[in-house]
Amino acid sequence: MQAVSPCVMCPHRDLGFCGTLLDIRFEQSLSHQGGNWQHHRLVPAGKQIGARNQVSEDVFVLCGGWGFRFLQLPDGRRQILNFLLPGDLFSVTSVFEQRFRFSVKALTEAQISAMRREEVQSRLAANPEILTALATSCVAETEAADEMQTALGQYSAEERIAYLLLHLMRRIAARSVIRDQRYPFPLRQQHIADAVGLTPVHVSRVLSLFRDRGVVEVSDGTLQVRNLAELERIGSLH
Amino acid sequence: MQAVSPCVMCPHRDLGFCGTLLDIRFEQSLSHQGGNWQHHRLVPAGKQIGARNQVSEDVFVLCGGWGFRFLQLPDGRRQILNFLLPGDLFSVTSVFEQRFRFSVKALTEAQISAMRREEVQSRLAANPEILTALATSCVAETEAADEMQTALGQYSAEERIAYLLLHLMRRIAARSVIRDQRYPFPLRQQHIADAVGLTPVHVSRVLSLFRDRGVVEVSDGTLQVRNLAELERIGSLH
DNA sequence: CGGCAGTTTGATGTTACTCAATTTAAGTGG
């Protein structure tokens, strides 16, 4: 968790995948004349970044690595609400609310950018382009939540896992070039289980089935799609 | 579905329960000098109000009766995403997007108010109070979605139903005075089933259990709470 | 080599689904 000087470590300036998001807009509108309204830091894998009910004056963007947002129940169960990829705002709501309504953890080593909420809000009022970027995030977040809710409510184990994989594949592909249908995939089976509401044991069985049927193989850090059509037949919502 | 003249049938002017929402803000900022940027209509129970992928220039608010927002799968399954109560925007996203990402039905006879999106957006840019109202809606929607996702992923049948009842109770109580723990409750068991991802048969069993144990009784249009503490013990997230 | 975290596999248990029949409630028209 060492501090890093602003706008040095953050990869989005090179890769350009934050194009639609808050962070880069702010940099554009700021031209770096200024103070400490923003800072970056590096977080080790597994580290909790934010906790439910915690209060913060900052709005966070994940700009490198993977993270996830979750709710923890008193008895130990947890629901992973979504996975955070480079360029993702933790949540649109944190632009308006001090208090975290959820917890956040780093899945891999991750770089996060924190911006003063006041600063964000004042620019939001002044700059319609930023409002548009925020609205886009809001729409995407809501649609993803609606779909996940549908998957959890209506889908079988196989369908849910297939849906999760497809959803993540689309998001990963938007951020890096995919060759030979091999996607970087740092999730453990426990993460899949907590995201789709199954036990890790059952996730293992379903993934074995997928492997045996030649649909996908998930092993150690990469997801290899063998039969995209079949995966979509199983897990597509439409 | 007969047309009704603007701001006549809509009950929020009497009851004042739209205080935090878009509709009334607009009326305040308009002072009724004007044109056809807004209209109301009355919809019979069971009628579909909006369909997925439909395009509309309007933003909708439910201002009387009950409705629900849902996703329909090709094979007939459907997930109810949330229930709409008087004062609810169908979805914050429809302020920014033409296309419906979900479908909407009237649960009871309902009154809906439609406002031109252009009008909404231009006022949004001009009037920070409206932006605040919208942000509040956004936060509430997102938090509700996160919690529902957690309930669907982690909770047992009893827990899910208890959670749904508690959630609705809070929202109903915010809109009308509740005496003797009796809540107006127009849902059929099929609606509960589609909202929490169970079959109607199983919903019936769980509700029978609740009744036998003296927790709650749901019968024909009203929900009678017998043991609030027990209901909360079962279905509260915290 | 030993230890650990993650995955796999098997056996058994529980929850919720399916199918089908019955009951209840709410109209509707005579």
Next chain:
DNA sequence: CCACTTAAATTGAGTAACATCAAACTGCCG
């Protein structure tokens, strides 16, 4: 007011999906 119809809720029996428990296996690192 009473048959008749129809939608909704209830109940029972059998089954499928997923959870739980426990043991074995894998790869990795010290």
